Amino acid sequence: MIDTSNVLMFKKNVESERIDFHEGENITVRRGIKWSLKNGADEISLGDTDLIKEKGYDGIIKNYIVTEPLKTKCMRLCDIPAEDLLKEHDPQCRDHEGLLKVMKDAYGDDFSEYEIVTVVTFVVKQR
Numbered sequence: 001m002i003d004t005s006n007v008l009m010f011k012k013n014v015e016s017e018r019i020d021f022h023e024g025e026n027i028t029v030r031r032g033i034k035w036s037l038k039n040g041a042d043e044i045s046l047g048d049t050d051l052i053k054e055k056g057y058d059g060i061i062k063n064y065i066v067t068e069p070l071k072t073k074c075m076r077l078c079d080i081p082a083e084d085l086l087k088e089h090d091p092q093c094r095d096h097e098g099l100l101k102v103m104k105d106a107y108g109d110d111f112s113e114y115e116i117v118t119v120v121t122f123v124v125k126q127r
Helices: 034-038 049-059 096-107
Strands: 007-010 024-031 045-048 064-066 071-076 116-126
Touching (some): 024 096
């Protein structure tokens, strides 16, 4: 078992079978405040959730590196500024409606747009 406390985990896009990032600033939205404690962390890896469970460190995404410390902020999902959502790594989540749908798929139908989430901003570049 590997320590994943400094690994931002992502699931592959079902249609494309890949995890999509764009060079530069990306965001990901996580339920609750756990990731807010990582504000300023600078030794972060990106991981494929399924591969890490199956293969340990071989699930670390090696073709992208995080180049700046993480920035985090907590707020209700419905209060995330639209300009921040445009930086969402998942194209399905670049508006409130799409993000809410993906969050409900991930966390269950009881997930609410009024829940507190952490917006994690990370900067990546390809190796």
